[in-house]
Amino acid sequence: MILRKTISRTIKEKKFQYAGVTLLLVLAVMLYVSLSMAITTLEERNDTFTREYKQEAFHWMSSDPLPDEELQALEEQFEVTLERRAYQDISTDENSSLRLFEPTTEVNLPFISQGEMPENEGEIAIAETFADRNGFNIGDVVSMGGLEAKITGYVFLPDYIYMIEQQTDLLADASIFGVGVTTSETLAALSGNEQQQILGWTNSNEVPEGLRSAVNTISTLLQFISSEDNARIQFVESEIEGAQSLITTLPLFILGLSIAMVLMLMKRRLELQRKEIGTLMALGYRKRELRRHYLGYAWIVGLIGTMTGLVLGAGLSLPLSDLYATYFNLPALSMFDFDPVVLVVGFVIPLVLLLSLTMLVVNRTLKTEPLTLLKPKEMSSGKKSWLEKLPWLNKGSFIRRFRLRLLVRSKARSFYIFLGVMFSTVLLLFGLITFNSMDRLVETTYEDIQKYEYAVHYSSIQTEDRDDDSPYTMAEVTINEEKVSLYGIEPDTDDLHLMSEGERLNDQLTEGVVISRPLAAIQKVGAGDELTLTNSFNDKKWTVQVAGVADVFIGSNVYVPRTEANDFLGYPESAYTSVWQDDKPASMENVFMVEDKQKVMASFESTSGATRNSVLGMSVFAVLIGVIVLTLLTNLIVEENSPSISLFKVMGYHEKEVSKLVLNVYTPIVVVSYFISIPFASLGIEQTMNTLVQQTGFIFPTDVTWWMVLIGFLVIMMTYGISLSLSKRKLKKVSLQEALKKQQD
Amino acid sequence: MTIVVERVNKVYQSGEVDIHALREASLNVPDNKIVTILGPSGSGKSTLLNVIGGIDRFDGGSVRVAGQSLENLKDGQLTEFRRTYAGFIFQQYNLIPTLTVEENVEVGKELSQNPLDMKDTLEKVGMWDKKDKFPYQLSGGEQQRVAIARALIKNPTFLLCDEPTGALDEETGKNILRLLKYVNETYGTTVLIITHNQGIGDMAHKVIRMSSGEIVEEYENENPIEPEKVTWA
Ligand SMILES: Nc1ncnc2c1ncn2[C@@H]1O[C@H](COP(=O)(O)OP(=O)(O)O)[C@@H](O)[C@H]1O
Ligand SMILES: [Mg+2]
Numbered sequence: 001m002i003l004r005k006t007i008s009r010t011i012k013e014k015k016f017q018y019a020g021v022t023l024l025l026v027l028a029v030m031l032y033v034s035l036s037m038a039i040t041t042l043e044e045r046n047d048t049f050t051r052e053y054k055q056e057a058f059h060w061m062s063s064d065p066l067p068d069e070e071l072q073a074l075e076e077q078f079e080v081t082l083e084r085r086a087y088q089d090i091s092t093d094e095n096s097s098l099r100l101f102e103p104t105t106e107v108n109l110p111f112i113s114q115g116e117m118p119e120n121e122g123e124i125a126i127a128e129t130f131a132d133r134n135g136f137n138i139g140d141v142v143s144m145g146g147l148e149a150k151i152t153g154y155v156f157l158p159d160y161i162y163m164i165e166q167q168t169d170l171l172a173d174a175s176i177f178g179v180g181v182t183t184s185e186t187l188a189a190l191s192g193n194e195q196q197q198i199l200g201w202t203n204s205n206e207v208p209e210g211l212r213s214a215v216n217t218i219s220t221l222l223q224f225i226s227s228e229d230n231a232r233i234q235f236v237e238s239e240i241e242g243a244q245s246l247i248t249t250l251p252l253f254i255l256g257l258s259i260a261m262v263l264m265l266m267k268r269r270l271e272l273q274r275k276e277i278g279t280l281m282a283l284g285y286r287k288r289e290l291r292r293h294y295l296g297y298a299w300i301v302g303l304i305g306t307m308t309g310l311v312l313g314a315g316l317s318l319p320l321s322d323l324y325a326t327y328f329n330l331p332a333l334s335m336f337d338f339d340p341v342v343l344v345v346g347f348v349i350p351l352v353l354l355l356s357l358t359m360l361v362v363n364r365t366l367k368t369e370p371l372t373l374l375k376p377k378e379m380s381s382g383k384k385s386w387l388e389k390l391p392w393l394n395k396g397s398f399i400r401r402f403r404l405r406l407l408v409r410s411k412a413r414s415f416y417i418f419l420g421v422m423f424s425t426v427l428l429l430f431g432l433i434t435f436n437s438m439d440r441l442v443e444t445t446y447e448d449i450q451k452y453e454y455a456v457h458y459s460s461i462q463t464e465d466r467d468d469d470s471p472y473t474m475a476e477v478t479i480n481e482e483k484v485s486l487y488g489i490e491p492d493t494d495d496l497h498l499m500s501e502g503e504r505l506n507d508q509l510t511e512g513v514v515i516s517r518p519l520a521a522i523q524k525v526g527a528g529d530e531l532t533l534t535n536s537f538n539d540k541k542w543t544v545q546v547a548g549v550a551d552v553f554i555g556s557n558v559y560v561p562r563t564e565a566n567d568f569l570g571y572p573e574s575a576y577t578s579v580w581q582d583d584k585p586a587s588m589e590n591v592f593m594v595e596d597k598q599k600v601m602a603s604f605e606s607t608s609g610a611t612r613n614s615v616l617g618m619s620v621f622a623v624l625i626g627v628i629v630l631t632l633l634t635n636l637i638v639e640e641n642s643p644s645i646s647l648f649k650v651m652g653y654h655e656k657e658v659s660k661l662v663l664n665v666y667t668p669i670v671v672v673s674y675f676i677s678i679p680f681a682s683l684g685i686e687q688t689m690n691t692l693v694q695q696t697g698f699i700f701p702t703d704v705t706w707w708m709v710l711i712g713f714l715v716i717m718m719t720y721g722i723s724l725s726l727s728k729r730k731l732k733k734v735s736l737q738e739a740l741k742k743q744q745d
Numbered sequence: 746m747t748i749v750v751e752r753v754n755k756v757y758q759s760g761e762v763d764i765h766a767l768r769e770a771s772l773n774v775p776d777n778k779i780v781t782i783l784g785p786s787g788s789g790k791s792t793l794l795n796v797i798g799g800i801d802r803f804d805g806g807s808v809r810v811a812g813q814s815l816e817n818l819k820d821g822q823l824t825e826f827r828r829t830y831a832g833f834i835f836q837q838y839n840l841i842p843t844l845t846v847e848e849n850v851e852v853g854k855e856l857s858q859n860p861l862d863m864k865d866t867l868e869k870v871g872m873w874d875k876k877d878k879f880p881y882q883l884s885g886g887e888q889q890r891v892a893i894a895r896a897l898i899k900n901p902t903f904l905l906c907d908e909p910t911g912a913l914d915e916e917t918g919k920n921i922l923r924l925l926k927y928v929n930e931t932y933g934t935t936v937l938i939i940t941h942n943q944g945i946g947d948m949a950h951k952v953i954r955m956s957s958g959e960i961v962e963e964y965e966n967e968n969p970i971e972p973e974k975v976t977w978a
Binding site: 010276 | 800801825829848
């Protein structure tokens, strides 16, 4: 069809507009495809590794090792597979620590991705990320823990996908902690104290009922963790779940914007070509021929946009997958481990939406009688809208009236400008808040609140008097079936300042309990509300009143005076399980675990680099989308008003004055939209955090500070400025003849 | 007879008042002839032409064109009717600005199963040397020639021309009239010309005069004059 030529010529003539909408579409598809591919890859790898390498359903440690006969009896009684695994933590010369396991054959099977499994004494295989970050390579001989160890390969362990040292650790950092496997002999020859754990695997991946107490009667349990509560296993699953909403929401928003823009261009095109359409209809062109013709625009934008988006997205998913690989230790067990449905969805959904909505718009015009189309538009709809009849629109100087009327006439444009600015603002503020919250979280939690350096946990209850250190009792209880850490502390301790907006809440412990922010968010409670704690061992209940919520952003914690905690738990009055202190414990006797605050902070600092980069990426993204949307809109506005612009020029107005008349009209909308968006952004991120808190166990401080508002404002105004200057160039190009030409029609 | 119109009415509801654009209009147009419809502005000429061309509906009466009763046709059938039989020429030419002269004519050519030859047609309207120009590079008269070629190339049974010279000066206008006469003589196409320019009536085989939606006069010219001799108003 010869008409097809008009499509390519129109697009060439308006390349800026069509490139803009196509770019938006590319961004939407690219974002969706890259994130989805990376996430489905992660999911697929996790599923395969979990299944084929027999990830544990639970593991436990007890005060005395269970003899083999006992294990066998338990296996038969509960229909589980149990396997004993010994391990030891050793320090490397690089100041990192390595947890070496003996190889297993039934549960948590190690997977060697490169090199070989250690077979001889002195050989080890370690996690690849750990090797990378510490500068180790296969074949190296490294000295660690008094051992000259030869690295024979890289290993993945199904129960250390998220490689954290303690269950309570928030961030994995392969430069300070890693895992590896070695032969049982090598392990036995190491100087440190060897630990033993029992790994369990079941068909259903559930912990059999009664197993826990059965074990506990044989030997007191120090730890019993199901895979569901195991952060090393669970965190990757939370990440997958959490990312899913991001994957769909953000691209869907951009897709929506881009489709709205295409429809706007389409409507404009149809408006401009009314007479042409009428003529073609009069000539005898069929509706479906014309429909096909006008859908051609959508096809071109849609195909180019989705295809480019797919290719770029697929490409981008590789570095994204690599990024995930540094967080989660999952081997690539198959070549194509992403979900191909992603590609289909990323291609089909935008295209179908775009085409069907364009079809609606086109059909509306095609429904119009050819005769109506042939007549100038003014004749058929010359009526003023009710808005234009408002008296305040018709008062004041000519300039004022002109600008106001322009605003009213282009309601749709104004609305989209509003939306575009809002979208960019929300994205930008999300970035800024996240950027700030990492610092705030570290500052408040590790500097303002935790005043100690080490937290030492004992493997049994202590009662011996401690002078300089702060003893406390810590135990796991439940509130409404959710696990909560109960802290029994000395209210006047100098090692823990329960701060809330600069105020110390320790004194209020006499009036009630103090809780952490995540707990407040999960239980939806605040000061004055009541909570009922349940002791998981004996079902004893204790109802307390919340005296305050401290700015503790990590963990579901309840703080009470130590004596009250001991009373509730049935411990002696002077009992404690742990101690906060400033020096590293001299002896490890009876010590179950030591938390080193500086290490935790260091790992936070190291991840904040990545966060900062993603924030930067997000801001660039926000600006890019803002520029595209605003430029598109102001461009259209110039185009639509070119007869008036030309007339102003003919009359002797300067370009500056004309652009003030036509373009700067939208400045108030941009400003208003920005300030309206701020509470939206803050509310949005708070909402997101609250829904994520159950999975992550931490909350980010989400306050908006004045400097964020200022920076955001500058960025948005810069975005608007860029769009304006781009559109001013178009305004300059409007010719003087335009005014004369139009009058002939 | 190519076109037979019988007691056709057309009422526009415009706010509170009804406008009778056509009142019991009847006429017939013999085959292969040039017919002009004269009348002052607002007398219903365009309405009548649009009814005949199948781009407007009417209220009562019957219109038979090329053997088809238009009142019985559905929208899709009307499209097919126009596609096959009608050629439209507008006062404002209505060319597609993004297509060249040849491509604009191609738009008409695609509608026909057995169209005329492109080169031949463009030569006949005198636009072959400018076939690669875009509409904005042409004068009004040249654009109207292209519009005529676009209508002509699908070899229609009749040409419907609504004020074809309305936007043109005398010399250019007469050239267009000359071209329409040439088309009528060469291809035997029935040509219906609407105009408020009284003089043009003298070149037609038949003249129909309208006033306030009614046909007030209908006569045949024994000896139509040459377009050059038309008195220009
Ligand atoms: N779409 C319309 N709505 C209302 N009135 C119309 C419409 N089209 C034409 N008319 C009226 O019908 C009458 C005849 O119009 P028209 O056929 O265009 O006259 P002419 O072509 O002779 O100037 C005029 O009074 C005109 O105002
Ligand atoms: Mg008319």
